[in-house]
Amino acid sequence: MSTTAFSAMPADFEPTRATLHAYAHAFGAIPRVHAIAHPKWWHISLNVRPNGLVTEAMALPSGGAAHLRMDLNAHHIALETSTGRQLHFSMTDGITGSEMGDALIAAVADLGLEGDYHREKFESDEAREYDPATAARFFAVLTDVHHALARHRATLEGDVGPLQVWPHGFDLAFEWFGTRTESYEEHGEMREHPSQINFGFYPGGDPYLYANPWPFDAAVLLETQLPAGAEWHTEGWQGTMLPYSEVAGRPDAAERILAYTKAVYEAAAPTLLV
Numbered sequence: 001m002s003t004t005a006f007s008a009m010p011a012d013f014e015p016t017r018a019t020l021h022a023y024a025h026a027f028g029a030i031p032r033v034h035a036i037a038h039p040k041w042w043h044i045s046l047n048v049r050p051n052g053l054v055t056e057a058m059a060l061p062s063g064g065a066a067h068l069r070m071d072l073n074a075h076h077i078a079l080e081t082s083t084g085r086q087l088h089f090s091m092t093d094g095i096t097g098s099e100m101g102d103a104l105i106a107a108v109a110d111l112g113l114e115g116d117y118h119r120e121k122f123e124s125d126e127a128r129e130y131d132p133a134t135a136a137r138f139f140a141v142l143t144d145v146h147h148a149l150a151r152h153r154a155t156l157e158g159d160v161g162p163l164q165v166w167p168h169g170f171d172l173a174f175e176w177f178g179t180r181t182e183s184y185e186e187h188g189e190m191r192e193h194p195s196q197i198n199f200g201f202y203p204g205g206d207p208y209l210y211a212n213p214w215p216f217d218a219a220v221l222l223e224t225q226l227p228a229g230a231e232w233h234t235e236g237w238q239g240t241m242l243p244y245s246e247v248a249g250r251p252d253a254a255e256r257i258l259a260y261t262k263a264v265y266e267a268a269a270p271t272l273l274v
Contacts, residue, residue: 006144006253009207009244010137015129017138017204020070021170023091026101026122027055027068027077028167030108033115034058040175045164046070048146048172052078052139053165061112068104072139075132079107092132097124121167138203141244145201145209146172148257152199156265159194173200176265178272182215195272199261201244209247211261212239213268224267227259240264 010016028044035043035056046053052071059065064082071078076088077100087107089100101122108114142165149172150163159177166173178195185191198212213221216238226232229246233239242260247253 005249005251007140008248010134016131016134019128019130022097023100024167026097029117031055034113045166072135091130094127097122148254152261171200171202179274180272207244209242211264217271230260
């Protein structure tokens with residue numbers, strides 16, 4: 001059993017969070033084009049590693065591979081290749097999302113990687129704020145939460161997605177898939193999607209963990225009592241949330257997260273199976 005207290009989220013995190021989010025969009029535009037494409041878009045997300053947030057590997061025309069790494073302790077984005085080549089792009093210089101994206105695109109072009117990048121994902125002329133101490137403290141929180149969610153993920157049977165940071169919302173999440181499929185309309189076309197529970201952590205505003213079943217069977221789920229501090233959420237979106245403040249600073253933080261995610265899974269999984 002873990003007895004390590006999770007750190008509190010840094011105060012006044014929003015300016016640095018917004019900068020990390022903007023740079024993650026620029027960062028994610030590269031593997032979106034050059035990593036091996038996955039139908040669920042898992043190739044564009046960032047993997048949490050002890051040395052930072054890392055993209056999927058991208059094969060180079062000359063042989064070998066490269067990846068990008070967002071280092072929240074050294075405070076730069078690194079372009080690293082399998083031959084040992086490294087280039088660093090500072091996150092502390094206040095450059096815009098557009099400038100960071102352009103610099104990364106130019107750097108991978110020097111390695112022979114060119115493509116049609118989704119610049120609308122990162123184009124911005126807003127100068128960015130970045131506090132190194134705040135970023136490092138956030139990374140410590142993210143690493144602890146990642147480990148707790150990974151422990152829960154390892155207990156699940158069936159089809160489970162990777163635990164990653166998504167550039168779109170800058171949240172840490174993974175999906176467990178049920179065996180039911182649901183039809184929905186998108187852009188005038190009917191599509192099918194597997195039922196699922198999304199487990200994750202959103203660090204913006206008042207940070208919270210979430211575990212959101214889809215489809216949401218309110219008649220069944222809202223009758224289920226959640227562990228202390230967690231609550232069902234039905235306004236704007238349907239699911240559950242556990243404020244991070246309920247676990248920060250507690251020696252049983254990881255166990256409380258595991259109890260919460262397990263409770264939601266046990267309540268929701270039977271509604272998502274055929």
